[in-house]
Amino acid sequence: MATNELTIVSVSDLFREAGVAHHEAFESTNDEDPDWPIWYADYLLRPLSDLFxxxxxxxxLIYCLMNAEFERRATAPDADWSHFYANHFLERYAGTDTPARDDLALYITPFCPFCRIVRQAIDQLGIDVELRDIASNADFHRQLVDARQRATVPVLHIRSPDGQTRWMPESRDIVHYLQKTYG
Structure with a gap:
């Protein structure tokens, strides 16, 4: 489903619904659940799979939920968790309405094996993607850190014709997105 059809509000509402259900399920334990990602993954597996x-x-999904929480704590600890998670999932899994007109840039380093995996997928699909080597270009490095608060690669930067931007990390997610969108 494209980003136009999925909104931060609709995805955030799904996470909030899961939060209410989780609270009800663990009310007797004072909401203590060290295995919360497992519970949420079981609850959200079908709805998120269908939605995206x-x-x-x-x-x-457990990994994605844990990653969203690690990022929230590191970059926006006071942010509404459901909104943050929704944005996290939208950046990584929502489609695009304008694939042929989107500008794509891949932030890489030359010897990163995960970057090579993404570059192979780009070559196989014949997609025009600007490669931005953060090891040899300080501006690219700064852009990535400004946007993501860290310099881990690969990260696919997607800019749509209307100026909206997305930063998609994780080689597996990038390859899946490229294959689904351009394959």
Whole structure:
């Protein structure tokens, strides 16, 4: 489903619904649940898979939820968690309405094996993607750190014709997005 059709509000509402259900399920334990990602993954597996048209596995969804929480704590600890998670998932899994007109730039380093995986997918699909080597260009490095608060690569930067931008990390997610969108 394209980003136009998915809104931060609709995805955030799904996370909030899961939060209410989780609270009700763990009310007797004073909301203590060290395995919360497992519970949320079980609750959200089908709805998120359907919403994003991605065949999430349980372990993948657990990883994604934990990653969203790590990022929230590191970059926006006071942010509304459901809104933050929604944005996290939209950046990584929502489609695009204008794939042929989107500007794509891949932030890389020359010897990163995960960057090579993404570059191979780009070559196989014949997509025009600007490569931005953060090791040899300080401006590219600064852009990535400003946007993501860290310099881990690969990261796909997607800019749509209307000026909206997305920063998609994780080689597996990038390859899946490129294959689904341009394959």
């Amino acid at each position: 048209e991605v065949a999430f596995t349980r372990s993948q």
